[in-house]
Amino acid sequence: MMKTTAKKIYIILIFIFLYAPIATLMVFSFNKSRTRAKWGGFTFQWYLSLLGNREIMNALWNTLFIALVSSLSAVVIGTVACIAINNMTKRKRTVIMGITNIPMLNADIVTGISLMLLFISLGFKFGLGTILLSHITFNIPYVILCVMPRMRQLNPSTYEAALDLGASPVHAFFKVVFPDILPGVLSGFLMAFTMSLDDFIITHFTKGAGVDTLSTKIYTEVKKGIKPEMYALSTIIFVTVLLLLFLVNKAPKEKNERRI
Amino acid sequence: MKNSRLKLLSSPYIVWAVIFIIVPLGMVFYYGLTDKTGAFTLDNIMAMMSEEHAKALWISLGLSLLSTAVCFFLAYPLAMILAHMNVNQHSFIVLIFILPMWMNFLLRTLAWQTLLEKTGVINNILSFFHLPALNIINTPYAIVLGMVYNFLPFMVLPIYNALVKIDPNVVNAAKDLGANNIQTFFKITLPLSIPGIISGITMVFIPALTTFVISKLLGGSKILLIGNVIEEEFTQAGNWHLGSGLSIVLMIFILINMAASAIFDKDGEGGLL
Amino acid sequence: MNKELINLVDISKAFDGETVLDELNLNIHENEFLTLLGPSGCGKTTTLRILGGFVTPDKGRVIFDGKDITNLPPNKRQLNTVFQKYALFSHMNIAENIAFGLKIKNKPKTYIDDKIKYALKLVNLEGFEKRMPDSLSGGQQQRIAIARAIVNEPKVLLLDEPLGALDLKLRQDMQYELIRLKNQLGITFIYVTHDQEEALTMSDTIVVMNQGYIQQIGTPETIYNEPENAFVADFIGDSNIIDAVMLEDRLVSILDTRFHCVDTGFGRNQPVDVVIRPEDVELTAPADGILKGTVTHLIFKGVHYEMEVTANGFEWLVHSTGMFPVGTEVGIKVDPFNIQIMNKPASEDEEAAGIEE
Numbered sequence: 057m058m059k060t061t062a063k064k065i066y067i068i069l070i071f072i073f074l075y076a077p078i079a080t081l082m083v084f085s086f087n088k089s090r091t092r093a094k095w096g097g098f099t100f101q102w103y104l105s106l107l108g109n110r111e112i113m114n115a116l117w118n119t120l121f122i123a124l125v126s127s128l129s130a131v132v133i134g135t136v137a138c139i140a141i142n143n144m145t146k147r148k149r150t151v152i153m154g155i156t157n158i159p160m161l162n163a164d165i166v167t168g169i170s171l172m173l174l175f176i177s178l179g180f181k182f183g184l185g186t187i188l189l190s191h192i193t194f195n196i197p198y199v200i201l202c203v204m205p206r207m208r209q210l211n212p213s214t215y216e217a218a219l220d221l222g223a224s225p226v227h228a229f230f231k232v233v234f235p236d237i238l239p240g241v242l243s244g245f246l247m248a249f250t251m252s253l254d255d256f257i258i259t260h261f262t263k264g265a266g267v268d269t270l271s272t273k274i275y276t277e278v279k280k281g282i283k284p285e286m287y288a289l290s291t292i293i294f295v296t297v298l299l300l301l302f303l304v305n306k307a308p309k310e311k312n313e314r315r316i
Numbered sequence: 317m318k319n320s321r322l323k324l325l326s327s328p329y330i331v332w333a334v335i336f337i338i339v340p341l342g343m344v345f346y347y348g349l350t351d352k353t354g355a356f357t358l359d360n361i362m363a364m365m366s367e368e369h370a371k372a373l374w375i376s377l378g379l380s381l382l383s384t385a386v387c388f389f390l391a392y393p394l395a396m397i398l399a400h401m402n403v404n405q406h407s408f409i410v411l412i413f414i415l416p417m418w419m420n421f422l423l424r425t426l427a428w429q430t431l432l433e434k435t436g437v438i439n440n441i442l443s444f445f446h447l448p449a450l451n452i453i454n455t456p457y458a459i460v461l462g463m464v465y466n467f468l469p470f471m472v473l474p475i476y477n478a479l480v481k482i483d484p485n486v487v488n489a490a491k492d493l494g495a496n497n498i499q500t501f502f503k504i505t506l507p508l509s510i511p512g513i514i515s516g517i518t519m520v521f522i523p524a525l526t527t528f529v530i531s532k533l534l535g536g537s538k539i540l541l542i543g544n545v546i547e548e549e550f551t552q553a554g555n556w557h558l559g560s561g562l563s564i565v566l567m568i569f570i571l572i573n574m575a576a577s578a579i580f581d582k583d584g585e586g587g588l589l
Numbered sequence: 590m591n592k593e594l595i596n597l598v599d600i601s602k603a604f605d606g607e608t609v610l611d612e613l614n615l616n617i618h619e620n621e622f623l624t625l626l627g628p629s630g631c632g633k634t635t636t637l638r639i640l641g642g643f644v645t646p647d648k649g650r651v652i653f654d655g656k657d658i659t660n661l662p663p664n665k666r667q668l669n670t671v672f673q674k675y676a677l678f679s680h681m682n683i684a685e686n687i688a689f690g691l692k693i694k695n696k697p698k699t700y701i702d703d704k705i706k707y708a709l710k711l712v713n714l715e716g717f718e719k720r721m722p723d724s725l726s727g728g729q730q731q732r733i734a735i736a737r738a739i740v741n742e743p744k745v746l747l748l749d750e751p752l753g754a755l756d757l758k759l760r761q762d763m764q765y766e767l768i769r770l771k772n773q774l775g776i777t778f779i780y781v782t783h784d785q786e787e788a789l790t791m792s793d794t795i796v797v798m799n800q801g802y803i804q805q806i807g808t809p810e811t812i813y814n815e816p817e818n819a820f821v822a823d824f825i826g827d828s829n830i831i832d833a834v835m836l837e838d839r840l841v842s843i844l845d846t847r848f849h850c851v852d853t854g855f856g857r858n859q860p861v862d863v864v865i866r867p868e869d870v871e872l873t874a875p876a877d878g879i880l881k882g883t884v885t886h887l888i889f890k891g892v893h894y895e896m897e898v899t900a901n902g903f904e905w906l907v908h909s910t911g912m913f914p915v916g917t918e919v920g921i922k923v924d925p926f927n928i929q930i931m932n933k934p935a936s937e938d939e940e941a942a943g944i945e946e
Contacts, residue, residue: 063397070394071412073465077427078419080437084430133329140326152326154578155333158341161518161574163526165543166563169550170340173347173560193336196329243407247414254417256529261550274422278533282426290423297418301411485676488643491663492670493690493741503689507680 085287102288109285115273126191127248134199142207159194168261182264190262195248202244206237348560360561376542380524383463387520391471399479413469425462425533454536462530470519478512518577591619600649609635611801622771624780624788627798633781637747641670669738670747675730677722684718690741708736728759745777764790785825797821818931822864833863844901846880850928862931867908869927878920884913
């Protein structure tokens with residue numbers, strides 16, 4: 057009894073540690089005072105002025121655009137790569153998986169500067185395009201990480217059975233293989249989207265002047281003081297995600313039960 | 317026929333990996349090993365020995381090792397509790413730790429400024445209980461706290477995953493053969509969770525060693541980490557050769573780490589999920 | 590029978606409000622090969638885990654050698670377990686696996702080395718000391734799991750479906766090996782399985798369980814030849830279970846036909862269940878049988894033919910070395926000794942309760 061109470065207290069303390077800053081930020085978004093340190097009373101004004109803040113809204117659209125396009129691209133490239141990797145000899149697979157792990161294991165700062173050096177020597181114009189290429193690059197490993205285990209669990213006979221029953225390889229893939237790896241693909245997409253949204257370091261090195269994502273915008277604002285609208289926006293994003301996850305988490309469970 | 321077609325499928329990714337992973341790393345080495353005229357030199361690498369850079373590297377190593385250790389000692393009991401909770405809601409546990417990432421990383425870290433300030437939330441709570449005030453903002457301890465805060469999930473999840481994979485009967489077998497709880501832990505549970513521990517250490521140590529953001533936000537720009545030095549060489553000083561040279565030194569540490577995780581994580585699938 | 594070693598007294602256990610064991614009583618003797626047999630969910634594994642100390646019963650006591658060990662943790666018990674899927678320590682080599690329990694007890698090194706050699710010889714895996722568990726086949730891992738348990742010289746070895754993961758041929762070989770081991774070691778084996786053939790081959794005593802109740806305890810012969818209720822009859826081997834009425838002592842009406850039998854004491858005109866094993870049904874010329882029927886199915890099974898004969902609206906399962914083609918009119922005869930009469934359960938609940946009452 058004592059033990060379980062101690063365990064519960066430990067878990068609760070860790071969660072306070074993890075979520076206290078988030079709660080703090082949410083409180084800021086309702087703070088009338090412009091400075092973080094003082095509580096100036098409750099207000100909704102930052103939520104209203106947020107809509108009129110061109111710079112923040114631009115950064116938001118950039119962030120969402122990059123996160124969505126880069127994670128979708130990574131899902132396509134990564135899933136296709138998984139099919140191929142799964143059919144490779146063990147040695148080749150080890151080499152490719154080793155390369156795949158580089159962006160995950162390497163320091164973000166090194167990935168960032170290496171891509172920056174690449175874009176400079178290729179003569180690319182720094183902007184949304186370079187950010188996008190970088191994000192796809194660091195997102196692919198997360199997709200492969202999520203899809204590969206599912207792929208390994210697949211019974212190869214089901215695919216062969218589909219071919220045997222007259223399905224074309226593409227048809228067989230989408231009818232037989234894809235539904236089985238779908239959970240992996242989805243979590244890969246979610247993971248990639250999250251990583252892209254939260255990235256600062258790599259974007260910092262591969263963005264051009266005048267193009268900002270939320271992260272880089274916040275970074276430039278740190279010295280001058282963060283605009284309260286930013287807190288309001290972050291709160292909206294966080295709560296939206298929370299609600300979405302809550303809904304999504306409930307829906308597939310019911311579906312699974314029905315399938316069983 | 318079937319195999320050659322499947323091989324073709326891997327080509328887009330291989331091309332992508334070569335252009336955006338291998339070639340850029342090659343460029344870091346190229347810049348790091350040449351001077352402005354393009355001649356070969358080791359000066360950029362030896363620059364790490366200079367007093368200023370060596371100090372930054374030492375501080376970085378010290379703080380990142382400390383935060384990795386703190387993360388480990390916080391995460392292991394937590395992962396054990398979670399693994400024993402008998403919830404078959406694996407994804408839910410992963411989610412709880414991924415969720416904070418939806419609040420921007422910089423903002424989350426900045427929030428600690430407010431929490432840690434002399435008159436901040438934590439000190440208010442401490443003074444309410446008549447406890448001594450915590451004055452760690454703008455000190456190395458604040459940086460360690462920021463690192464632990466940001467990277468703790470990357471220690472918890474791999475260890476948790478390693479622990480849930482252990483067959484409960486293996487633990488039962490140890491007890492059946494006479495081992496008490498402590499013996500069972502040190503002889504069975506801990507050794508079997510080593511792959512998770514190693515991948516957790518890798519995932520915490522590397523970003524902690526190379527960060528420049530956390531030190532900037534919580535260290536009050538008084539404490540320069542090696543990440544700050546490299547970042548400034550690229551964005552302000554514009555000396556890519558020196559920046560690349562220092563990065564190569566950093567990559568030696570990263571390589572050691574990767575080698576360690578390759579030895580212990582034989583599936584090559586990482587342990588995060 | 591040897592002296593009693595373990596007594597389970599009024600053991601009850603529920604998981605999440607679902608009763609798994611209900612007031613179970615069982616006595617286990619020294620040097621006995623006892624098998625807990627039943628379908629999945631019958632409570633056999635829970636019983637074993639209670640003996641091993643991995644599950645604490647909600648009610649009741651576990652007596653071992655006269656001492657109450659109900660609340661004794663597994664590491665203090667003089668029993669060792671061979672787990673389902675072996676549960677070897679994958680980070681240790683075979684020698685370290687086998688030495689585990691002895692090292693915990695701080696036995697001297699020479700003693701441990703001798704024991705490892707002896708145990709590996711006993712399970713026919715000499716020279717495997719330095720191998721890792723992953724490099725062994727399923728059958729070999731199983732032997733190591735047994736070796737790891739027996740070096741500790743337990744008084745009782747608990748085996749939780751140890752052969753479940755092996756293929757048929759290997760399983761049969763291992764059955765003989767286990768019998769040999771048990772005789773060589775002279776200790777009690779408590780064996781859990783859902784495979785009736787395994788139970789019949791190896792056991793001194795079989796405990797048939799269903800839905801948390803013991804249905805019947807007996808030697809393999811009694812369990813097979815004299816099942817006490819329809820569940821046991823149905824679970825052990827193939828059988829024809831037929832509604833019948835006991836007209837008087839030694840006379841039963843099966844499918845409105847009078848059969849002589851040897852059972853007495855059921856009273857007059859009492860509804861009963863009758864069990865007749867398929868190999869005990871004799872097929873004759875139509876005129877020589879007590880019942881007349883038609884062969885509807887015929888399959889060659891190797892040692893015998895399996896046939897289905899429809900007679901008086903019931904499909905009789907028949908095993909016979911003689912062959913009768915489909916459509917043949919046949920007579921059915923049963924020797925009175927081979928008709929097993931069982932009381933009908935009064936309700937669904939009592940069917941589960943079986944002989945507990």
